[in-house]
Amino acid sequence: MNNSHDPIRHLKYLRQSLAQDNESIGFFISAGCPLSVEMPADEWPIIPDVERLTAFVNEQLKANEKYIVLTNELVKAEKNTNNIEDILSFVRSLLLVSKGGKVRGLSESDLLSLERDICAEIVKKLNVDIPTKETSYHRLCKWIRSIDRKIAVELFTTNYDLLMEQTLEALEIPYFDGFVGARRSFFDLRAVEDALIPTHWSRLWKIHGSINWYQEEFEGQKKVYRSSEIKENASHLIYPSHLKYEESRKMPYLALIDQLNRFIRKKSSFLVLSGYSFNDGHLNDTIINALKANPTAMVLGLMFDRYEMESSPDAGDSVERYPEAYRLAKNQHNLNIWTFDKAIIGTNYGDWGGIRGQDDEDDEILEFVHREESATDEGIEYQVRLGDFAVFTSFLQRIIGTPAGGQNVK
Incomplete structure (x- = not known):
């Protein structure tokens, strides 16, 4: 017997959870989210995905002799040359053992130059x-500023672009990202850990660094700071992997990972993941361990597209699109995964369906339940497409003004 999940029921639960003004609500914005920003066809996407970004970097550095050596060594090490995060992590792993000599034909200065380039x-x-x-x-951001919350909204992101900062500032929404100061903003660990910022300020935690974070030596010590301007020929603090090789670079990363852990461990916390494919084992461990420690917490992963995809254009068979996400959700009751056509809720896998009835209050919910003729003999297929960040934020905008009871203010 196949399980099914009533989309109206679960969308109502989501609406009610997001309407709470005295509970901890957070959003995890990852690599898939910038793809939702509408742009002219010749300019889309505004921020490329990992594959497109890697192709760009490879093209720009194809004449760099040291980069050629690096990519050849990546192939020998059976690493992925089409993933810029793997490339950057490989460079940093070599730096760990490069002092006093060469490693794989590259000196420490070569590797530092490559990392900078x-x-x-x-x-x-x-x-x-x-x-x-x-x-x-x-x-x-309009949803964030729509309610005077008793507990600040927390935004976690693995993206190192500035799209979120630009939008928060354009809408004049105050936020705190761990840095204080105006000219050379420095990371204030005490303010992060002790929550010393006003509750009406949102929190923005950039777990993998940012294009406007830098490392410089100041009075004999290496310091991390944030600038309001993008600087050329600077040591940008971008770290898409959890591999760090200097204590001065560890501090923001470890503090922000701990902030994610601390958030999920709060009583009745609710975290929505968007654009995250569960390919970062370290982040997965942080999320799952915190969920195990706090049964009252809930993490909802909104995944783009259908549950399965074709293994290859000619094979004719299907494979799971997000196998690690599914594996974790089937074993952790408070991690739910929604794809367009199926979901894992409370460890139970099933299709969207089994609608038990509706009332007049469900009209706005029904806008987000799509009915499609199934290609099989099963008849109607229901879809919930909140895994598309554009659709999810439309849902947020639709429920602005909804109180905790779940009904719109008329």
Whole structure:
């Protein structure tokens, strides 16, 4: 017997959870979210995905002799040369053992230069302005400022672009990202850990660094700081992996990972993941361990597209699109995963369906339940497409003004 999940019931639960003004609510914004920003066809996406970003960096550095050596060594080490995060992590792993000699034909100075060049090319591609028109980021931020909350909204992101900062500032929403000061903003660990910031300020935690974070030596010590401007020929703090090789770079990363852990451990916390594919084992461990320690917490992963995908164009068979997410959700009751056509809720896998009835209050919910003729003999297929960040933020905008009881203010 196949399980099914009533989409109206679960969308109502989501609406009610997001309407709470005295509970901990957070959003985890990851790599898939910038793809939702509408752009002219020749300019989309505003921020490329990992594959497109890697292709750009490889093209820009193809004449760099040291980069050629690096990519050859990546192949020998059976690493992925089409993933810039793997490339950057490989460079940093070599730096660990490069002092006093060469490793894989590259000296410490070669590796430092390569790291700087790679980060500089990433910054070129990611240093963009978000359109001033309505975007998914604008809809999220309008929802954030719609309620005077007793507990601040927390935004976690693995993206190192500035789209979220630009939108928050455009809508004049105060936020705190761990840095204080105006000219050379420095990371204030005490303010992060002791929550010393006003509750009406949202929190923005950039777990993998940012294109406007830098490391410089100041009075004999290496310091991390944030600038309001993007600087050239600087040591950008971009770290898409959890591999760090200097204590001065560890501190923001470890503090922000701990902040994610601390958030999920709060009583009745609710965290929505968008654009995250569960390919970062360290982040997965942080989320799952915190969920195990706090049964009252809930993490909802909104996944783009259908539960399965074709294994290859000619094979004719299907494979799971997000196998690690599914594996974790089937074993952890307070991690729910929603794809367009199926969901894992309370460890139970099933299709969207089994609608038990509706009332007049469900009209706005029904806008987000799609009915499609099934290609099989099963008849109607129901879909919930909140895994598309544009659709999810439209849902947020639709429920602005909804009190904790779940009904709109008329």
